Amino acid sequence: MTRKAVAVKRRAYHHGDLKNALVVAALELIATKGARALSLREVARATGVSHASTYRHFPNKESVLATIAEQGFRELTQRMRDAALQSPSDPLKSLHRVGLAYVAFGVAHPHHLQIMFGDLITSHAAYPSLLEASSAAFEILASCVRAGQKAGLVRESEERLVSLAAWSQVHGLALLIASGQIAPKGSAPLQPDKLADAVLYLLQTGLAAPRQ
Amino acid sequence: MTRKAVAVKRRAYHHGDLKNALVVAALELIATKGARALSLREVARATGVSHASTYRHFPNKESVLATIAEQGFRELTQRMRDAALQSPSDPLKSLHRVGLAYVAFGVAHPHHLQIMFGDLITSHAAYPSLLEASSAAFEILASCVRAGQKAGLVRESEERLVSLAAWSQVHGLALLIASGQIAPKGSAPLQPDKLADAVLYLLQTGLAAPRQ
């Protein structure tokens, strides 16, 4: 970076957007080195600022991660909402599309998934806006389930259980894909969205063979 | 710890079981402070040995975690196998029981789950015996699926996809429970095994309402 670029950056922080600049720098570092390797000192270095100044904007490292997690939940919610709205009159299709969107988000942003659901944030309860953002995502799914039940297309079990089953399914699949745990076992590697499609189909119809 | 106890410990390490003692100490620390807070120096301290001596037995910190992850997969496999064998002639019930066993393992050992599936181990491929242990667990599930298909009780989709759907389902549920992400939303908190039971039932029958 040229001396001028540094000067420009420096000027910007006095404008009050250092907080944002730190988050952006953190995201860049996470993208290249992974979330666990993130260090606040490196974030400060990359932003051209002293390492102590991060503490003017965040009480600690975890709260930077909480901010990132919250952004992740907001984007996830957006994707799920868009997916649900694509077939407003077909709740089963909505549910399927929402699941695909969830898996696609995980594949596109594995580091976010890790920050959102891993153990880097000790207690989500310490960040009310994070909790709010995550339940907003869950709410999209739950409302698809309710719509499906109202239309008589989704099983009339307790809504919470049906939602949880759907959530677990897409969550598990997204994590297994994002963490590279899916063993191809010699056969041709399947595309994540093909996998998700097949798995979501099975979720809808069940693993048991249809009775003759 | 008394001076004598230290002396006894010290003697033991010269017997060649320091490697094991380090893993045991690591597990204790993880149980109380979480996997991410583990430090090799603290493990050495708890074992009464210099911090440098851990490097006689493990190339680095990650390989300690890989050892723990491998043990986790072996116990998980054992639990799944026991569950499968409880109803050898009813593959659907086996599948259900194996799923319950998976979730029960996760609830009992959330830290193991985190080490086994989180990002603390950068690349599982670097530890062949770890890979082997994890595919053994998956294999239990896959063999239940095959048995079910052979008996005409499980849908005749590609076996890998059906197995993956079942794996994702129990994996997602176990992680959501273990990470405390399940929002009770005011209603009475359900027991993990009740949840798992209901979710696995839905996996078997599908979310879609049965056609009239």
Added chain:
DNA sequence: ACCTGAACACCGTTCAAGT
């Protein structure tokens, strides 16, 4: 109001040296 340098108490890892 916002940023900095120095300091504290930690890390993981290496390596020459000890028994």
Added chain:
DNA sequence: ACCTGAACACCGTTCAAGT
């Protein structure tokens, strides 16, 4: 063969001091 002390290059966090 196995263990240790000292050293290196890092951390997160705090705090008095600077503009």
